[in-house]
Amino acid sequence: xxxxxxxxxxxxxxxxxxxxxxxxxxxxxxxxxxxxxxxxxxxxxxxxxxxxxxxxxxxxxxxxxxxxxxxxxxxxxxxxxxxxxxxxxxxxxxxxxxxxxxxxxxxxxxxxxxxxxxxxxxxxxxxxxxxxxxxxxxxxxxxxxxxxxxxxxxxxxxxxxxxxxxxxxxxxxxxxxxxxxxxxxxxxxxxxxxxxxxxxxxxxxxxxxxxxxxxxxxxxxxxxxxxxxxxxxxxxxxxxxxxxxxxxxxxxxxxxxxxxxxxxxxxxxxxxxxxxxxxxxxxxxxxxxxxxxxxxxxxxxxxxxxxxxxxxxxxxxxxxxxxxxxxxxxxxxxxxxxxxxxxxxxxxxx
Numbered sequence: 001x002x003x004x005x006x007x008x009x010x011x012x013x014x015x016x017x018x019x020x021x022x023x024x025x026x027x028x029x030x031x032x033x034x035x036x037x038x039x040x041x042x043x044x045x046x047x048x049x050x051x052x053x054x055x056x057x058x059x060x061x062x063x064x065x066x067x068x069x070x071x072x073x074x075x076x077x078x079x080x081x082x083x084x085x086x087x088x089x090x091x092x093x094x095x096x097x098x099x100x101x102x103x104x105x106x107x108x109x110x111x112x113x114x115x116x117x118x119x120x121x122x123x124x125x126x127x128x129x130x131x132x133x134x135x136x137x138x139x140x141x142x143x144x145x146x147x148x149x150x151x152x153x154x155x156x157x158x159x160x161x162x163x164x165x166x167x168x169x170x171x172x173x174x175x176x177x178x179x180x181x182x183x184x185x186x187x188x189x190x191x192x193x194x195x196x197x198x199x200x201x202x203x204x205x206x207x208x209x210x211x212x213x214x215x216x217x218x219x220x221x222x223x224x225x226x227x228x229x230x231x232x233x234x235x236x237x238x239x240x241x242x243x244x245x246x247x248x249x250x251x252x253x254x255x256x257x258x259x260x261x262x263x264x265x266x267x268x269x270x271x272x273x274x275x276x277x278x279x280x281x282x283x284x285x286x287x288x289x290x291x292x293x294x295x296x297x298x299x300x301x302x303x304x305x306x307x308x309x310x311x312x313x314x315x316x317x318x319x320x321x322x323x324x325x326x327x328x329x330x331x332x333x334x335x336x337x338x339x340x341x342x343x344x345x346x347x348x349x350x
Contacts, residue, residue, distance in 0.1 A: 050102040050297075052304035053080030055282055055311065056253070058265035063247045069269045074276025076268060077311055078261040079284050079302035080253060085116065099327070100304035123254030130255075130287060131248045134262035136185075136240060137291045137339050142270055144242035147289070151205070151236040152184035161230020162218045168206065172236055175203040184233035185289030191217060192292070194227045222295050223319050244270070257296035259287030260315065263339050264346070277349045282306035282331075283315030283342075291339035295319035300327040307331055313349075315342055 055077040085106075094101075140146045151172040157164040167173075173181050176190035177200065194200060196219045204211050217227035246266055250258070261283050268275040284302050286294035296302075299320040306314050307329060314333045316324040321335035336342040 046106045048104050048106055049084040050104055050301050051082040051084055052100050052301045052308065053082040055079050055305045055309035058258070058261045059269060061249045062262075062265050062269055063249065064266070064269055065245045067244045067270060070272050070274075072268055072274045072276045073278035074274065075280045075311075076261060076265050076276060077280065077282040077306060077309055078253075078258040079282055079305050079314075081298035081301045081305075100301060102298070102300065120254060126256040127250060127254050127258070130257075130259040131250075131262060133287050133289045134248075134259050134266060135242075135246055136289055137287055138263040138266040138270075139242040139244060139246075141267060141291075141339065141343070144244060145240070147183050147185070147235075147238060147240040149183040149235045149238045152181055152187045152233040153236050154204075155232045155234055157232075158230035161228065162215045163229040163231040166213055166215045167202075167204070167229075167231055170206070172205040173202055173233070174205055174210070177201050183235045183238060183289070187233060188288060189290045191227050191229055192290070196225065196227050198227070200229070255296075256286040256294075257284050257302075260285035260293050260317075260336070260339065260342060263287050263291075264342060267343065273347070275343070275346045277346065279313060279349065280309070280311045281313050281315065281346065282309065282311035283313075284320070285315065285317040285336070287339060293317050293336050293338055293342070299324045303327040303331070303333070315345075 056079075058076045058078045059072065061078075136147055151174050154163075154167045154169055154171040154173065156169055157167055173187055175181055176187055177193075179186070179190055181187055181190075191200060194217050196217055199214055199216050202213045202215075204213060215229070217229060220226040220228035248262055264275065264281075264283075282302075282305075284296050284299060286296060288294060295317045299316060300323060303314055303324050304327065311331055314324060314328060314331045315336050316333055318335045318337050321333060325333045334345055336345065
């Protein structure tokens with residue numbers, strides 16, 4: 001190599017080194033930016049978070065016409081859970097160390113193949129049923145009559161559960177263990193008298209003919225101690241005319257877990273005695289048409305939301321009571337299994 005060429009290369013060396021340093025800095029900056037995006041922006045697939053939701057004054061959500069209503073000195077709160085479907089790595093770390101939040105698998109929240117839109121529609125159906133059951137339970141308890149019908153029609157059976165392969169869609173259940181069935185609630189009440197594994201006898205109408213069928217109860221996935229058939233039903237010739245019109249303005253709230261508080265709020269609005277005893281009462285739990293209070297999800301987050309609202313007492317389904325007590329700091333957590341039990345507890349508060 002000639003001397004002039006060597007000198008030219010030596011002159012270019014610092015410039016090349018500067019360019020290399022520049023590109024290294026760009027690479028580091030891009031790498032750091034990518035890390036920031038991954039940690040703070042990109043959601044983790046198949047991971048959701050449960051967060052404490054707002055506690056809502058239920059009595060303000062109830063509209064009653066055609067009957068005198070009464071106000072209360074205290075409050076009845078339904079409790080909610082916020083679901084974060086876009087959990088980043090940073091949020092996952094934050095949630096993992098916060099006892100009031102919880103990380104859940106998407107598959108535990110929405111079954112495989114069910115979209116969030118489909119889940120939202122399902123939850124709207126559930127809250128509609130919850131409102132209806134709340135009205136039936138509260139108004140029946142106040143002497144406004146009870147629902148009637150001429151049987152319970154099978155809509156579907158769950159694969160792997162006792163009713164599957166025994167009952168068929170379109171079957172109308174007329175009796176359970178010899179007891180007349182007017183509505184689907186009567187079926188649930190009759191089955192609930194059995195232990196898991198016991199035999200249940202049904203009289204059904206299928207294609208115009210009456211059949212006698214028998215099957216053994218399974219265990220409820222939500223409560224392994226409870227008997228379960230795994231059948232969805234609708235009411236035949238359903239009628240309920242209590243002479244009182246009640247509406248619940250729930251907005252975006254979905255799911256069945258506000259049923260207990262709906263029924264208590266309606267009951268309280270229609271009675272002259274103050275069911276709250278001037279206290280702030282929060283709670284959660286599904287309500288069955290027979291007044292049974294069923295388990296729910298996210299109770300820890302609901303407890304946290306109730307405490308943020310300053311509630312004195314939290315009513316919880318029996319199956320959720322232990323977890324609710326563990327999550328509560330100062331609130332009294334009371335386990336209830338039925339609507340009547342919840343009413344009696346509140347009436348007995350001093």
